[in-house]
Amino acid sequence: MKEPRHRVRALHTEDTITVYQAYPPEIGGPAARTGRFPAAWKRDRMTWVKPSFLWMMYRCGWGTKAGQETVLAVEISRDGFAWALRNACLSHYVRGLHADQDDWKRQLRQAPTRVQWDPERDLRLAPLPYRSLQLGLADEAAARYADEWIVGIKDVTPLAQRVHTLVRSGELDRAAELLPTERPYPLPEDVLAPLRA
Numbered sequence: 121m122k123e124p125r126h127r128v129r130a131l132h133t134e135d136t137i138t139v140y141q142a143y144p145p146e147i148g149g150p151a152a153r154t155g156r157f158p159a160a161w162k163r164d165r166m167t168w169v170k171p172s173f174l175w176m177m178y179r180c181g182w183g184t185k186a187g188q189e190t191v192l193a194v195e196i197s198r199d200g201f202a203w204a205l206r207n208a209c210l211s212h213y214v215r216g217l218h219a220d221q222d223d224w225k226r227q228l229r230q231a232p233t234r235v236q237w238d239p240e241r242d243l244r245l246a247p248l249p250y251r252s253l254q255l256g257l258a259d260e261a262a263a264r265y266a267d268e269w270i271v272g273i274k275d276v277t278p279l280a281q282r283v284h285t286l287v288r289s290g291e292l293d294r295a296a297e298l299l300p301t302e303r304p305y306p307l308p309e310d311v312l313a314p315l316r317a
Contacts, residue, residue, distance in 0.1 A: 123250040126237055126316045128305040130171035136195045136271050137305060139169035139255070142180035148190025152275035157266050166234070167262055169194065172252040173276075173300050174241040182284040183277050193274045193300070200269030204261055205311050208233040211256065217314065232261035235315045243287050243295055 131138040143151070143161075150158040170176045173193075180188035209224070209231035210217070218224035228234070234256035239247035257265050279298065286295035 123248075125250050126253075126312065127250070128171055128253050128307060129240075129302040130305045131173075131193075131300040131302055132198070132305055135198055137171060137198055137201050138193050138195050138300065139171050139201075140173055140176035140191065140193055140276075141167070141169055142176060142183060142185075142188035142191045144187045145190050148192055148275065148277075151192060151273050152190070155270065155273050161266070163262055163266065165262075166256045166258040167265070168254050168256045169196075169265075170252070170254050171305070172240060172302065174243065174245065175238065175252040175254070177280060177284070178241045178245045180280075183280045189277070190275060191277045191280045193276045195271040195273070196265065196269040197271060200264060201255075202311070203264065204233045204255055204257060205235070205307070205315065207231060207261065208235045208255070208315060210234070210315060211236040214316075217316070232259045233257055237316075243283075243292050 142148070147158060147160055151161070170179070176191065177183075180191060183189055183191045209227040211228075211234045213221055213224040218227065236254040236256065237251035238254060240250055240252040242248055283295045283298050286292070286298070
């Protein structure tokens, strides 16, 4: 079956969804140990979360890029994720979806979350023809994320390194077996419709 262009795929349970981020060890290490971001985590900056493990690997270079050496799997409540999407604005203007450029800019200024769709990635991190969600959290959304939504934080850097090693040696089937099981995430049409790029 053909994959739709815009669909959230994620590791999820009945109550939670897992998103990924990458940080320097001084932030990622304490976050994984305590299940909360340390004081050094900047609440006044937009923080981007990604439900796609492979898109995170593309972004952080399998945990090798400077400042992104610690890859975190952050399990958050589905209620929090739904709040973020319902209060989101697309990160770019779309004719027909927004009344005009000014309307979009106004929504963007007011929205505590932003949605961006980028090409999903395969094991070699090449782009696929369908999109993966990125969710930017600022202001109230970032505070809710850090203080209310997080159920658990796990350091998955060793997993990233194992998968990367297998990919480099051409063992793609073995690498694929280690990937998190990302299934289509159920979203009501009224939530997804205004966020399609």
